[in-house]
Amino acid sequence: MTMLLPSPQSPLQLAVIIPVLNESANIAPLLARLEAALAGIVWEALIVDDDSPDGTGDVTRRLARADPRVRIVQRIGRRGLSSAVIEGMMASAAPLLAVIDGDMQHDEAVLPQMLAALVDDGHDLAVGTRYSDGGSTGDWDASREKMSRFATALSRRLLKAEMSDPMSGFFMVRREAMMAALPNLSSIGFKILMDLVASSPTRLKIAEIPYTFRNRIHGESKFDARVAQEFAILLLEKTFGRFLPVRFLMFAMVGSLGLLVHLAILGGGISAGLAFKLAQTLAVIVAMTGNFFLNNVLTFRDMRLRGGRLWRGLLSFYAVGAIGAVGNVGVGNLVFKMQHVWWLAGLAGVAVGVVWNYAASSLFTWRVRK
Known part of the structure; x- marks a missing residue:
């Protein structure tokens, strides 16, 4: 059998880490949107699947056979968004690492702005924010809005950098900044951005990119009591973890x-x-x-x-x-x-x-x- 070798291309610039659980219906349309948003950028997508029972892994493998930029990391016997993101980052050689949800609620169109903030403006981290001018939580109901803002206020107390949306799950970071924080990362729960900033040994230079949070089209929301529980655990870890696990x-x-x-x-x-x-x-x-x-x-x-x-x-x-x-x-x-x-x-x-x-x-x- 003749093997088809990839043609020479420019060096890899960006890895988009997409942690997923039961997102089989969203993988193909999300990749199509990334294709449009990242035109002119050398990128790859790493889908980190926590062994979804809905066949997300099989869908991703089928797409990856047709597009070498698509890769899958399928985890068996363990779950958690933060640890999935870390594994995805470590599985790529890209110098820039973006994190985006697999449910298409984050606006992939602002990824080039994040990249420019890191490459052209010298920032360490670019964060997609819902709470600065130009950003929005979209159609959230009042109770979810209040809960999010309360958690945001708590988390800002722990951070070494001022951010309007430290609870965001949508960001891009330089690899060297991620590697510096890696030994101190907790890998707990859903809020990897907060963990990353709190674990950095130095104050990060952060850019905020406003975007509007979109409604989910396919699948079920992961926002439930478990998110609040794991957020509370992360707060405990960053407050007392230096003394006891x-x-x-x-x-x-x-x-x-x-x-x-x-x-x-x-x-x-x-x-x-x-x-x-x-x-x-x-x-x-x-x-x-x-x-x-x-x-x-x-x-x-x-x-x-x-x-x-x-x-x-x-x-x-x-x-x-x-x-x-x-x-x-x-x-x-x-x-x-x-x-x-x-x-x-x-x-x-x-x-x-x-x-x-x-x-x-x-x-x-x-x-x-x-």
Whole structure:
């Protein structure tokens, strides 16, 4: 079979990173729009697909066979917009990296303006903004508008640069600026721009390009409670991550809620006439079960267990918790014998139990699938 080799061309200038989940109907029209918007620019598109069940990966591969500028990175067993963007950026050799959603709600026509801001004007980062003069959120309802502006106000407090729209998912960055921030990136949630700016070791020179946010034509919106949850997690990471991993903090917070549940069940059981041993056993089971399901949707949301793996994970979590309880009691008893301070002994036991439970459940219950 004769292989067709690509003809010589100018050096690659721009990679457009497109993180997607269930966007099979949008890939072809988005690429057509990029073709029109980027005329005269040497570009490539990297579609990073989180193993969409709607066949987005197959659609992209079919298009890529006809156009060598189109590439796919299909991720199995992991999800998340920020981590998808980072993987797409690292899979390209382009000196300039643009990020655009796969739902065609961002205006690709302003990409040349972003490129000019970086190449001609010397900026490190060009951000598509909905909140400066000339920009708009389009047909958003009042509640979504208020939520977005509130999140924007919070995020601006964390940043080393002033931006009108730090929650934007539409931007272009120089590779050297991205690589400098890379060691500090959290890869959490949906707001990679905020993570990038907050993680940069130096103050970035930023240009803002206004655009109007468009309505989705195909598919379903990804804007839901999970976006708000992951935004809150990113805020925690950038505020406390230098001291403790945010996942550990969340695990400990869930454990604190579990302690309250435990005490409530124990007290209620005793008030109802149950023997202490039975009430304690019931409290332990209920608290551990609640902790497991909360950790599954919050702490380990990117490795969430489903189906049969969910129930096997629950049994594993019970086993981990039982061993942690033994360590808790053992260390607490040892400290009490040495110091004779009951609350210090109790805290020492709890600390050992939390660290063990977190480490062991990360290794055995929510381990990354190979």
